[in-house]
Amino acid sequence: xxxxxxxxxxxxxxxxxxxxxxxxxxxxxxxxxxxxxxxxxxxxxxxxxxxxxxxxxxxxxxxxxxxxxxxxxxxxxxxxxxxxxxxxxxxxxxxxxxxxxxxxxxxxxxxxxxxxxxxxxxxxxxxxxxxxxxxxxxxxxxxxxxxxxxxxxxxxxxxxxxxxxxxxxxxxxxxxxxxxxxxxxxxxxxxxxxxxxxxxxxxxxxxxxxxxxxxxxxxxxxxxxxxxxxxxxxxxxxxxxxxxxxxxxxxxxxxxxxxxxxxxxxxxxxxxxxxxxxxxxxxxxxxxxxxxxxxxxxxxxxxxxxxxxxxxxxxxxxxxxxxxxxxxxxxxx
Numbered sequence: 001x002x003x004x005x006x007x008x009x010x011x012x013x014x015x016x017x018x019x020x021x022x023x024x025x026x027x028x029x030x031x032x033x034x035x036x037x038x039x040x041x042x043x044x045x046x047x048x049x050x051x052x053x054x055x056x057x058x059x060x061x062x063x064x065x066x067x068x069x070x071x072x073x074x075x076x077x078x079x080x081x082x083x084x085x086x087x088x089x090x091x092x093x094x095x096x097x098x099x100x101x102x103x104x105x106x107x108x109x110x111x112x113x114x115x116x117x118x119x120x121x122x123x124x125x126x127x128x129x130x131x132x133x134x135x136x137x138x139x140x141x142x143x144x145x146x147x148x149x150x151x152x153x154x155x156x157x158x159x160x161x162x163x164x165x166x167x168x169x170x171x172x173x174x175x176x177x178x179x180x181x182x183x184x185x186x187x188x189x190x191x192x193x194x195x196x197x198x199x200x201x202x203x204x205x206x207x208x209x210x211x212x213x214x215x216x217x218x219x220x221x222x223x224x225x226x227x228x229x230x231x232x233x234x235x236x237x238x239x240x241x242x243x244x245x246x247x248x249x250x251x252x253x254x255x256x257x258x259x260x261x262x263x264x265x266x267x268x269x270x271x272x273x274x275x276x277x278x279x280x281x282x283x284x285x286x287x288x289x290x291x292x293x294x295x296x297x298x299x300x301x302x303x304x305x306x307x308x309x310x311x312x313x314x315x316x317x318x319x320x321x322x323x324x325x326x327x328x329x330x331x332x333x
Contacts, residue, residue: 018150019046172257207257251317
């Protein structure tokens, strides 16, 4: 199981470059892929696809609602469009078109949301994206995928294109450590247990996966064994895996670069409340706007540090231990 994870992690690699390379590779494999941009190709590295396949690249300009509408038209012509702009613009300015023209219409469009989370760190709260997962997963027919490193981007993108229906692909701007070995084989809709443990489970996505692994390794030194699950697909959520972790470890922590309201933590909470109630602690942005600054500093300040995951796991385990034995047995049946 541990062979999926590099130990130690590989050097940080630019997610944007990995995405651009994955687009070019996909373009070579499939001539039905069309890439669209709201004039951000130099930012998200989709310019690499433009250079390789200029006849299959469309720049609509700084007009995000039009970006979605043009992508819908391309999809209706039988092609598979990948529309690119900053994540916050899909979740705000273009949202009406995403909801009505894309999701309600069932268009086979893929949305690549760049600079997600706090990774647009110096542009402040207007450009940072801490509510997109909540918004996108609430839309009928929308699938939501969050890669954790550059290899995950390259392995998930072909699946996203092959997936039937709208997909929101959430991308970090910055360099991320190389977490996975080539043994990593993600499948949309299925979480992956990266480390086993029986004391509690942390379910993480995106940049928080590496930090969750580090938290588990710290706790292991205290003879506390934390299970680590990568939940790269927020919707459809792998509810079978969530329930199994709840039943086997009795305490859950979620970790995401997003508000604790409505994203991965919300999805897991909904699942647990319906199927297997156990103590849950959510790590993420605590219902606040953030600010400008260095990316790593923002993650630390707004509650997404390794130490925050460790503390959340300790709280969840304490709540589990405080639950009377007869209540625990009833919950875990």
